[in-house]
Amino acid sequence: MARIPRTVKIKKDGVEFTSNVDKANFLIHELIRAALMDVAKLLRRRLLQKARKMPGMRRNRRLGKAFQYWVRRRETDLIFGSKHDTWYGADQELGTRNQPARGLIKGTVMENMDDIRRIQGQYLSAIEAENKAIGLIDPDNEGDNDEND
Template sequence: MSVPKSVVKIKRDGIEYISSVDYTQYTIKELIRAALRDCGKLYCNRFRQAYYRIFKRKKGRVGKYTGYWVRSKKDVPDLLVGIKKNAFYGGFQEFGSSKTTRLGLMIGTAQDNISNFADIQAQYLGALNQDDPNVPANEEEYEGGADD
């Protein structure tokens, strides 16, 4: 989606109406998408810290293959976090099985960081009060892990 024109001028009966609705909607969507990306990155980093605290070493695929996906082709972007398909045992560690106990690290990480996610989103959406918010570069479906 390209950046729409910032101002649309409509003339009726000698009166000029100026509308910037399209640009404002684009800006809001891009700020939401950028906030979700930062929330996903924070989540993955905190999950890895909790995972490696339990298992004491950086071995295995669950911590390594934790990722987040921002789906921005919808009307309202959303964030998905999870374990990529390369980490087969991640689901068993999260939910438990007949032979392993339930760890619940993903759910615990999300619950422990709700206030941090709210702060990140408030910081980005607070940019709407500025005259010209700095909108990040356009990226389609952003898929990323976090910093290693």
């Protein structure tokens, strides 16, 4: 995690101006990233549960590597999908002429919309309390996937 910007204090003509804008922007950005990381972990866990119930997938050892996520720092967004050359790709999600669409990723997101809103609300409500916000931001988690699935 990057360093939290300091408060800027300016004194002019006996008046002291204090600006916390940089600090607030930093905390908002990091809270959004942390919330996206938790959402991605939840979706990946639920997606793997659904995928394991599919015919022939119960004993597939490479299933855990098929679904991955990335939380991009600069864009502050979440990319969630399947890794290149895995059994579950765009052809199975969207369908082709010879294969019907499964919609596993889209379905999982839509089924868990309430949980996604709850997680996002938990993080974004922490903006009001700086200490709570700093406690929610996990400095050890930089966008890696869960490897213990």
